[in-house]
Amino acid sequence: MSTADKIRVAVLYGGRSGEHEVSLMSATNVIQHLDRTRFDVVPIGIDKTGGWFLGDDILKKELNSPALLRLQQESERMLFNPDLLGKALQQIPSSQIIKHAGRIFDVVFPVIHGPLCEDGTVQGLLELAEVPYVGCGVLSSAIGMDKDVSKRLVQNAGMMTAPFLVIKSGQWEKNPQQFCDKVADKLRYPVFVKPANTGSSVGVEKVKTQAGLADAINTAFRYDTKVVVEQGIDAFEIEVAILESLEGDKDPIVSVPGEVRPTTAHEFYSYASKYLDENGAELIIPAPISEELREKVCRFAKNIFLALECEGMARVDLFLERGTNDIYFNEINSIPGFTKISMYPKLMAASGMSYSELLTHLIMLAINRHTRKTKLSREFLEA
Ligand SMILES: Nc1ncnc2c1ncn2[C@@H]1O[C@H](COP(=O)(O)OP(=O)(O)O)[C@@H](O)[C@H]1O
Numbered sequence: 001m002s003t004a005d006k007i008r009v010a011v012l013y014g015g016r017s018g019e020h021e022v023s024l025m026s027a028t029n030v031i032q033h034l035d036r037t038r039f040d041v042v043p044i045g046i047d048k049t050g051g052w053f054l055g056d057d058i059l060k061k062e063l064n065s066p067a068l069l070r071l072q073q074e075s076e077r078m079l080f081n082p083d084l085l086g087k088a089l090q091q092i093p094s095s096q097i098i099k100h101a102g103r104i105f106d107v108v109f110p111v112i113h114g115p116l117c118e119d120g121t122v123q124g125l126l127e128l129a130e131v132p133y134v135g136c137g138v139l140s141s142a143i144g145m146d147k148d149v150s151k152r153l154v155q156n157a158g159m160m161t162a163p164f165l166v167i168k169s170g171q172w173e174k175n176p177q178q179f180c181d182k183v184a185d186k187l188r189y190p191v192f193v194k195p196a197n198t199g200s201s202v203g204v205e206k207v208k209t210q211a212g213l214a215d216a217i218n219t220a221f222r223y224d225t226k227v228v229v230e231q232g233i234d235a236f237e238i239e240v241a242i243l244e245s246l247e248g249d250k251d252p253i254v255s256v257p258g259e260v261r262p263t264t265a266h267e268f269y270s271y272a273s274k275y276l277d278e279n280g281a282e283l284i285i286p287a288p289i290s291e292e293l294r295e296k297v298c299r300f301a302k303n304i305f306l307a308l309e310c311e312g313m314a315r316v317d318l319f320l321e322r323g324t325n326d327i328y329f330n331e332i333n334s335i336p337g338f339t340k341i342s343m344y345p346k347l348m349a350a351s352g353m354s355y356s357e358l359l360t361h362l363i364m365l366a367i368n369r370h371t372r373k374t375k376l377s378r379e380f381l382e383a
């Protein structure tokens with residue numbers, strides 16, 4: 001395929017969340033493994049202040065061991081800054097507009113995690129710009145990010161979550177004791193205290209007695225204005241990768257389930273066990289569960305993907321309770337970790353789809369969705 005015929009994929013990396021560094025790793029891998037016979041890469045970095053910058057195609061520079069992505073902050077390379085919203089989405093020097101008038105890319109692949117990345121905000125911007133993009137749309141991105149709303153929808157669809165309570169910062173400031181009493185009344189310790197909208201266990205604490213509750217809630221409020229307190233489940237942590245089918249009438253593709261087993265040094269799958277400790281957790285693929293349970297888990301995960309209106313891909317994280325084998329929904333990640341050794345690509349690989357095939361599939365889904373949407377009318381049509 002000649003360069004002119006290749007699809008130009010803008011890989012978004014970095015982002016404004018606490019998962020900025022994770023994104024750099026994920027996006028490095030994505031850029032490395034995109035099928036270069038079909039795609040050209042346009043890396044676009046977002047720094048922590050929200051500035052957008054055109055990056056280098058690291059693969060072209062260092063073929064064998066590309067350096068980790070970094071952000072280049074020369075002002076003339078700036079593409080988009082929130083301050084400029086309403087003025088221009090792509091303020092790019094004309095010299096950099098490579099061959100097509102207008103856009104320097106055909107499709108966007110957001111490889112950014114957490115708030116202001118994965119939560120529908122960037123997706124909304126891309127909708128406004130009428131650009132095809134990979135993964136969940138605005139609605140499911142926002143729902144998936146919110147640990148309260150996603151759980152309520154899952155319960156509504158007839159599936160279980162851990163019992164939980166929610167508190168907003170205004171209520172907490174007014175009457176913390178009232179909420180602590182409610183937790184004592186309705187939930188059993190240990191409980192997990194979480195900001196409603198974060199990822200990578202940022203701000204998540206396990207609390208074993210009432211004495212530690214207020215401090216943990218205060219910590220969580222440093223990250224969000226809404227906090228979720230949920231009852232701990234003594235469980236295996238099971239994750240399933242779901243991928244929308246390229247055939248519109250087919251069910252999504254469901255991977256084999258995997259298990260995440262934090263090592264004994266960690267009380268739970270914390271930020272430290274995920275990223276700071278190299279041996280902080282073991283990924284076991286496939287999860288060592290019976291065939292019957294595997295089927296149940298896969299059906300549960302697929303139904304969650306559908307109930308939450310997901311598109312493209314999502315990783316569904318479940319608890320499989322020790323002793324009872326009851327399945328609980330924990331959370332969904334619409335842009336899961338995407339390094340080659342991350343759970344999502346590994347689960348898909350174990351289910352027969354290579355990392356490069358997965359990337360191609362996701363990009364084709366994005367283009368198909370966009371094509372379908374451009375055919376819709378915004379005006380009333382006479383019958
Ligand atoms: N209700 C719960 N019962 C048992 N463990 C939990 C519970 N909630 C969270 N955890 C532990 O905390 C980790 C992080 O919580 P999670 O809700 O997945 O947040 P994040 O989106 O930051 O990954 C989980 O992977 C699990 O180890």
Ligand SMILES: [Mg+2]
Binds near residue numbers: 200317
């Ligand atoms: Mg999690």
